[in-house]
Amino acid sequence: MEASPAPAWSGSFFNSGVVLSLLAVLWTVLWNNLQGLQLHHLFGRHLNRHARRLAALVDPYLSVTVAEYDGGRMRRSEAHREVQANLQRATVAAAGGVTHLKAEPAKGADALVLSMGDNEEVADVFRGATVWWFAYSRPPREDGAAGFYWGGRAARADRRFYRLCFLERDRDVVLADYLPHVRREGRAVMVKNRQRKLFTNLAGDSWDDDGRWCDSVWSHVVFEHPKTFETLAMDPAKKKEIMDDLDAFRNGKDYYARVGKAWKRGYLLHGPPGTGKSTMIAAMANYLDYDIYDIELTSVRTNTDLRKLFIETTNKSIIVIEDIDCSLDLTGKRKKKKKKDADEDADKNKDGDKKPGPPEDQDEKKGKENSKVTLSGVLNFIDGLWSACGGERIIVFTTNHVEKLDPALIRRGRMDKHIEMSYCGFEAFKFLAKIYLGVDAHHLFDDVESLLCEVDMTPADVEENLTPKGPGDNADTCLAELVKELEKTKAEKAQAKVGGKGKATAEDADDDDDDTDEDE
Numbered sequence: 208m209e210a211s212p213a214p215a216w217s218g219s220f221f222n223s224g225v226v227l228s229l230l231a232v233l234w235t236v237l238w239n240n241l242q243g244l245q246l247h248h249l250f251g252r253h254l255n256r257h258a259r260r261l262a263a264l265v266d267p268y269l270s271v272t273v274a275e276y277d278g279g280r281m282r283r284s285e286a287h288r289e290v291q292a293n294l295q296r297a298t299v300a301a302a303g304g305v306t307h308l309k310a311e312p313a314k315g316a317d318a319l320v321l322s323m324g325d326n327e328e329v330a331d332v333f334r335g336a337t338v339w340w341f342a343y344s345r346p347p348r349e350d351g352a353a354g355f356y357w358g359g360r361a362a363r364a365d366r367r368f369y370r371l372c373f374l375e376r377d378r379d380v381v382l383a384d385y386l387p388h389v390r391r392e393g394r395a396v397m398v399k400n401r402q403r404k405l406f407t408n409l410a411g412d413s414w415d416d417d418g419r420w421c422d423s424v425w426s427h428v429v430f431e432h433p434k435t436f437e438t439l440a441m442d443p444a445k446k447k448e449i450m451d452d453l454d455a456f457r458n459g460k461d462y463y464a465r466v467g468k469a470w471k472r473g474y475l476l477h478g479p480p481g482t483g484k485s486t487m488i489a490a491m492a493n494y495l496d497y498d499i500y501d502i503e504l505t506s507v508r509t510n511t512d513l514r515k516l517f518i519e520t521t522n523k524s525i526i527v528i529e530d531i532d533c534s535l536d537l538t539g540k541r542k543k544k545k546k547k548d549a550d551e552d553a554d555k556n557k558d559g560d561k562k563p564g565p566p567e568d569q570d571e572k573k574g575k576e577n578s579k580v581t582l583s584g585v586l587n588f589i590d591g592l593w594s595a596c597g598g599e600r601i602i603v604f605t606t607n608h609v610e611k612l613d614p615a616l617i618r619r620g621r622m623d624k625h626i627e628m629s630y631c632g633f634e635a636f637k638f639l640a641k642i643y644l645g646v647d648a649h650h651l652f653d654d655v656e657s658l659l660c661e662v663d664m665t666p667a668d669v670e671e672n673l674t675p676k677g678p679g680d681n682a683d684t685c686l687a688e689l690v691k692e693l694e695k696t697k698a699e700k701a702q703a704k705v706g707g708k709g710k711a712t713a714e715d716a717d718d719d720d721d722d723t724d725e726d727e
């Protein structure tokens with residue numbers, strides 16, 4: 208936001224001669240009367256502009272311009288958003304004064320948020336001072352700044368502005384009180400209308416909404432996941448610990464400023480598939496009322512693109528990288544290992560001992576090949592200088608194989624809290640039984656408890672067994688089904704153990720033979 212001591216918009220302040228001054232005084236008197244009667248709304252914005260120009264002859268205007276982007280074209284300005292939100296109120300109040308309104312969906316099925324379109328103007332009155340807001344846009348600059356890599360999509364779009372005009376005599380009240388008031392009111396409107404969003408980055412080679420070519424862009428849908436901590440099954444003490452941690456983070460602005468740390472926190476969620484890692488992220492977002500930015504690393508071409516995506520994220524958000532171990536070859540160490548593995552495979556093939564591993568998903572493979580994001584790029588993204596921009600962001604990594612991750616990636620300070628999501632325990636089961644079947648106790652609970660101590664079953668599988676499948680299903684049938692499934696898994700486990708032992712014994716015997724040969 209920049210205040211300009213220059214006179215109002217296209218008109219310039221001039222003061223030439225007594226006649227002109229007299230005319231101006233007359234106009235001012237007339238104008239003030241019109242204002243008092245609120246008649247200017249009836250005459251529309253054209254009369255307003257002429258009237259103001261004449262009034263400027265005796266009392267010049269000042270203007271303040273609020274641009275959509277600050278820092279070149281890196282990030283959308285908070286002030287612009289707040290002014291836009293605040294002007295929704297003023298625009299609606301202006302009734303006939305604005306002829307071109309923009310409508311966007313708002314919270315609630317049928318609601319729309321209205322704001323003024325380009326080249327529209329709206330008046331606002333604050334403590335007796337009348338001010339005018341004017342919305343306008345300019346084409347992208349052609350001086351090379353538009354091609355500057357930071358700008359990306361934003362650099363190629365029209366530049367949008369709000370200009371606030373007010374009389375010199377109202378300078379103090381507008382700058383000291385009105386503008387902070389606008390920002391506060393704007394924030395309140397934003398909170399009221401806010402729809403939480405789930406963002407994902409689109410692969411390069413795509414077109415944005417305005418038909419322009421883009422490298423990496425965020426695209427979003429409204430986030431409406433039903434999972435909350437109330438319906439997330441896990442050890443109650445562990446759940447409370449996580450919720451307390453999130454509360455401390457949310458309320459920790461002063462703390463982070465005092466200790467000199469960027470206001471962000473990293474969570475590593477690890478555990479087998481189906482243990483609720485993604486579900487936990489949804490519960491966290493619902494609890495904190497944050498947006499989610501789900502980064503698909505294989506679609507990000509370079510470290511620069513990753514940084515650009517990061518800078519475009521807003522405050523109060525959770526940035527997620529799922530299955531970080533599968534996303535990219537993040538370390539030189541792992542790359543070397545892979546090369547070694549490949550060499551070993553080649554040797555084996557030569558010997559005719561071909562044991563193909565699981566086929567890698569072709570898209571994933573292509574993504575890995577196209578992406579040049581490196582471990583240091585990701586580390587920079589988490590805790591480099593840029594990560595301090597904005598604040599109030601949570602970064603979550605998920606993985607099924609925590610042991611495969613480079614220790615640098617998950618050390619405390621980067622991933623501050625490591626949360627193990629594990630197989631379903633008895634407490635979690637009781638919780639699910641209550642939610643799914645509405646039962647606190649049942650004679651089959653003891654069986655389930657002892658079986659859960661012996662076999663591993665994910666909450667996803669327990670949930671599936673507890674879900675009634677037909678009209679005849681109830682707590683008895685569902686629990687019996689679960690016990691049957693657990694017993695089956697237990698039997699399979701025992702079978703596998705016996706098989707394993709048998710194999711081991713046979714191998715031992717072979718070894719003994721070898722020893723004998725050697726001795727001979």
Ligand SMILES: Nc1ncnc2c1ncn2[C@@H]1O[C@H](COP(=O)(O)OP(=O)(O)OP(=O)(O)O)[C@@H](O)[C@H]1O
Pocket residue numbers: 438439440441478479480481482483484485486487606607628666667668670
């Ligand atoms: N702890 C839990 N509480 C309630 N529901 C759960 C829990 N864990 C898993 N579920 C259920 O199981 C399903 C799968 O869980 P989710 O996708 O969160 O697993 P995940 O750990 O992310 O698995 P993956 O590693 O394969 O991504 C979810 O739809 C959810 O309903």
Ligand SMILES: [Mg+2]
Pocket residue numbers: 484485486529605
């Ligand atoms: Mg998942």
